[in-house]
Amino acid sequence: MSDQEQRPSGPPRIVVAGAGSVGCFVGGMLARGVQDVTLLVRPYMLEEIAQQGILLTDFAGLDEALPPDAVKLVLKPEALAEADIILVTVKSGATAVIAEQIASFASKDAIVVSLQNGTQNAGLLRERLQGWDVRAGMVPFNVVAMGGGRFHRGTSGDIVIEKGLGHVARKLSVSGLDVHEVKRMAPVQWGKLLINLNNGLNALSNVPLRKQIMDIRWRRLMADQMTEALAVLAAASVETTNPVTASVSMTMVPKILRLPTWAFRWVAKAMLAIDPTARSSMWEDLTKGRLTEIDELQGVIVALAHQHGIPAPINERVMSLVRDAENAGHGSPALMPAQVRGD
Structure with a gap:
């Protein structure tokens, strides 16, 4: 009899492995939906939540406080042994480490879902977890840790995960947090990577996302960067799907970005909600002196560009510039679009 068969029936036991901003928000929403949630966190996060609880806020007016005991807070990976579903939310650079911890402590019956940025993390997890049910996933919305146990979702969108046995999306869907399954995750992940290329621009700008994208100078730079990346992906025969709305292809997005602001505002309002305080996760990383995921975003495009002999000067x-900001350790350099271009 497997470990899963020996466990009592009821809601799945969910462990969020590497709960930072996204992990704490998703875990908090699942706990709010009366799920059994454990957050595997760093000491500073355990102390913050143990003292303050979790405050969930978002662009649509969500404002709900959860007591500290709404989730289980752990520091040691031995807690993975209890998981039916493991949501991996660590930064890409820590994927190999978390895979080793899952292999050491979790049941092979547990379903492992990568909710990480980039296109390569699920593959690395599969490589390190042979025989496990590992699924790629995509989180479309932005979350910033505001301090004091508050986690703020600044943009809209539903989580998408790879289709498989067990109705995992249904089990993870709760009020205010919808999860969907698709058969082919790779095009969705590449589409998300294209959109996430703006994380670096937002981090360099030091302005909120909504203010940034309502500035046509930034939008033109976003469009030029994405056009460059699309040419690289075409040369590499990489298929993309728009993770925000399937009705608009990724090749159309640069054209939309170049619209006059009055027209762009009308089109964007129908596709995406962004509140005035939203920032990119890369901006948060620079602000808090952490390494960013620039290598998993622009770095992937640049590597493919070199491989196929395609120029990608903006992405480079x-x-x-993001690496320079990481090394300087002073947060965002607050650059203007012309400075980013090198004009």
Whole structure:
């Protein structure tokens, strides 16, 4: 009899492995939906939530406080042994480590879902967890840790995960947090990567996302960067799907970004909600002196560009500027679009 068969029936036991901003928000929403949730966190996060609880807020007016005991808070990976579903939310650079911890402590019956940025993390997890049910996933919305146990979702969108046995999306869907399954995750992940290329621009700008994208100078830079990346992905025969709305292809997005602001505002309002305080996770990383995921975003495009002999100067420059900001350790350099371009 498997470990799963020996466990009592009821809601699945969910462990969020590497609960930072996204992990704490998703875990908090699941706990709010009366799910059994354990957050595997760093010491500073355990102390913050143990003292303050979790406050969930978002662009649509969500404002709900959960007591500290709404979730289980753990520091040690041995807690993975109890998981029916493991949601991996660590930064890409920590994927190999969390895979080793899952292999050491979790049941092979547990379903592992990567809710990480980038296109390569689920593959790395599969490589390290041979024989496990590992699924790729995509979180479309932005979350910023505001301090004091508050986690704020600044943009709209539903989580998408790879289709498989067990109706996992149904089990993870709760009020205010919808999860859907698709058969082919790779095009969705590549589409999300294209959109996430703006994380670097937002981090360099030091302005909120909504203010940034309502500035046509930034939008033109976003469009030029994405057009460059689309040419690289076409050369590499990589298929993309728009993770925000399937009715608009990724090749159309640069054209929409270049619209006059009055027209762009009308089109964007129908596709995406962004509140005035939303920032990119990369901006948060620079602000808190952490390494970013620039290598998993612009870095992937630049590597493919070199491989296929396609120029990608904007992506290369953004990658270089973000690395400079990481090394400087002073947060965002607050650059203007012309400075990012190198004009």
